[in-house]
Amino acid sequence: MRWSREAATLHAFYSNLAIEVERRANDLDSICQNQLENEKKILQLKDEILFVAAHELRSPVSAIKWGLTTLLEDKEFNTHISTNLKGILKQVYTHNEQLGNLVSQLLNIARIEQGVLSIKTERVYVSHSIREVFDEIKHLAEEHNIHLINKVENPPPLLADPTLVKEILINLITNAIRYNVPDGSVTITERHTDALVVINVTDTGQGIPRDQLSDVFQKFYKITQKRTLGKEKSVGLGLYITKELVTRMGGTIRAISEPGKGSTFTFTLPRDRQHT
Known part of the structure; x- marks a missing residue:
């Protein structure tokens, strides 16, 4: 009789333990799912910020390129500036080209990773x-x-x-x-x-x-x-x-x-x- 009571107690203990383990496992799974969703949202937000930043940079970079090209190709303007100043303008143009290339790369990465890269074959x-x-x-x-x-x-x-x-x-x-x-x-x-x-x-x-x-x-x-x-x-x-x-x-x-x-x-x- 004593063994039956102890067996029943032990069975109840393990049954409750199994229920508690399942509950904790479900809680852990829910936490992991929430973390994954948060990570996805963070990555998506990062891509969106990257795209917007690169897109907004493209216009001023293009404007600077146009302005510098106009100045450097203007013969009258070039006759009135020193060789040193002309060299500075060329350096600015070179660095602006590098920035433009970087902006283009960032835009492409954003399009690729967001799955919106347009391909017209x-x-x-x-x-x-x-x-x-x-x-x-x-x-x-x-x-x-x-x-x-x-x-x-x-x-x-x-x-x-x-x-x-x-x-x-x-x-x-x-x-x-x-x-x-x-x-x-x-x-x-x-x-x-x-x-x-x-x-x-x-x-x-x-x-x-x-x-x-x-x-x-x-x-x-x-x-x-x-x-x-x-x-x-x-x-x-x-x-x-x-x-x-x-x-x-x-x-x-x-x-x-x-x-x-x-x-x-x-x-x-x-x-x-x-x-x-």
Whole structure:
């Protein structure tokens, strides 16, 4: 009889314990869910703040660029200012360009992470895109005495967003210039298959250590001990954005490198299959 009472007491104890454990587990689960929701809200708020800040910066940066360009190209104005003042204006223009590039990168990251990046695919002739990009950044190559070599002739057209294709090329070629060596070169080559066009951007620069190759496309990643020809400092966004743009248009990107000899970044994008 005594054992029956003790068994009943023990059973009741464990039953109550099981109920209490389940209640505490449910409470803990609820707390975790609330924390996750709060983290999601915080991340969303961060992205929204980033987007608004970058968007609001774009207009003044553009206005400053327009004003400086007008002054620097005005022959009469230039005859009345000293060489020192003209040099200061050019420095302001250069720093404003760097700020503009950063604003563009921040806007792209915000669009990518909010899932609102607009991609409008159409037929793109990449040879035209490369020539346009070379024209836009030739001043940077000349400034650092880097030779731009275009070996792309007439590949089949891509099915991609022309604006994003240009941004991919600008990011890769600009990096190849900045991380090159004096009197170096950047060479663009191409090959294609029935389904893809493959573009190679090869430089004669410092190269990337093998143990860092897998990390170069990570957000905010900077290669250690890598020097630029200019004074610009990377924030580690360009290659991350480039990979996102390539991937979202159905392509792939990879890098191969040998320290002291240079690097090759290779990306693929789908061909326009309606073109024969």
